[in-house]
Amino acid sequence: MLTTSDRPVAHRPALTTTVAKEYVHRAALAEVFLTGWEKTGPDAFTVSAQWPRSHSFYVPAHGMHDPLLLCETVRQTFPLLTHVAYDVPFGHQLSWSRLQYSISPQALRMGSSPAEIEVHAVFSDIRYRRSLPAMMTMHLEVVRDGSPVAVVSTRFGCHSPAVYERLRTGRGNAREMFASAPRPSEPVSRVSVGRLRKEDIVLSPTQSPGRWLLRADTSHPVLFDHPVDHVPGMVLLEAVRQAGHASQPSWGTRIPTSMDISFHHYVEFAEPCWIEAEQAAEQPETDTRRTIRINAIQGDSYVFNATTEMTDVSAL
Template sequence: MPLYPVVKELVHRSNPSDVLPVGWRPLAEDRYLISVAWPQGHPFYARVNGDHAANLIGETIRQCGLLLAHAAYDVPLGHHFVMWDMAYTREPARPATALGTHRVEVEVACSDLRLRGRRLGAMNCDMTLRADGRTVARGGGRFDIVSPAVYRRLRGAQIAAATQPVQPDPVPPAAVGRTRVMDVLLAPAPEPAPSADAPFGRWLLRADFGHPTLFDHRNDHFPGMLLVEAAFQAANATVAPALHHHTSAKVAFLGYVEYGHPCWIETRLRPTGTPQLTAIEVTGRQNGRPVFSALLEGTSAQG
């Protein structure tokens, strides 16, 4: 059966080079196959030591969920998606040549479909990612869908006040596993007061609002996938000068991260019971409350 084509609007991207799915087809009721092309030489989705970019898996999960909501379940373009959580496990790092092709097949099972009136209002997506016949990751996420009118009621004051403020200077790119200043999402922050649960590391969230991938369309808050990338960078900064190659990620989005208010990014090391395994808990706090969290388990190695 041929694949249905994918246009950039279905995955909420403006730049065609940032679109990962290239085709999709149904397999059975609420089950789908999506063909994804992981980019080569992309300035943001860059490999580290031959490992496929950590943020590609999360972005693949996000785009595949958006694609199916629109193409398979008839959610109109212009509706807003609120992701509550995302989790996945992936293979340890391996040389780039081991992947062979950059084409990834994603098998998706959709469940817990909830309607608001006649429209899809929420669903879970569980995904298996395969390349060259080998499973490279398993994971998924849960999201709600709201109409433009409902979103305006939820976010009206914030939409009107969503100006992008001047950002603090970033930490050096190498400290977070990056090479370009524009990709760095952390700024230095003062050390917190000593306490029994003091964080291992602490930074301020910052961003380049002209970034062509992270801000390819207007937002009234920091995008969720930017927060995921900030968590990866905080994990790298925690083990610097080594890099943290995570093999599992569990992310929870607890609220909107607003412009104009400082968001503190904190990391804590958590026990794993395995000497070779490092677990780093990342928490984002804004206005005195947690707004997102991530638990990244993996290994640390020199970059």
């Protein structure tokens, strides 16, 4: 008779799970795209991710994954690594200062299974406050099946609760601010921004060509996954994408293959935020790539400045 210790041990394959949702500042498990991480050198890491073939908001189109799925993957990467590798406690707030990416559209093509992604991240120019990072730059190379997908650079701050409270002095309680956010205004047409669902539109029309009102629908389950005291950065990236479409809707099947955005101030719920777009320079009508400049203004200040390159994927 075989005892327990004598039983042959069957080979068990490695099992894949997502990282804890708390590490990526998400409330919904379904919105976690990261599956693991490892340290590969001084301030260097590899993060694994999986991109689904279907998603309610980052909707595949033209047989390609949504480029903003890359941005959300990056957004999840920096809280994960600050928590697990740099011991930043839960409760600290992270804020974007700048994001730049350039993506290969061919690498976004859908396959017969979810896309397995590797993110090779290196931190630099780390500024510490009381042994914890207060400001960091992260450079990333994103790879799929050994082939390059994108290069990304981002800089962001890490704020303790006390520092964040000083930054947001006079703004009130986050949950109260979130609950009292104005109802979203009517959106622009779906076709003008390349969106299938009215609820996914983040721009409202104005009387001025190339100018829109930012539309923040706090009931959106992906863009507003949990209560916050300001409009999240991913909403602003979506505004850049949609303004790129709306500035020239006749361009057709274009996707944002690059962005360079600098964030200057938090975007508040209680004040209107205006999104303005213009073509960066005279560009030939037959060109498959167009560069658009997009600015956001709230009160008397620019809250962000961005450029995005929109690429016609029908020509690829």
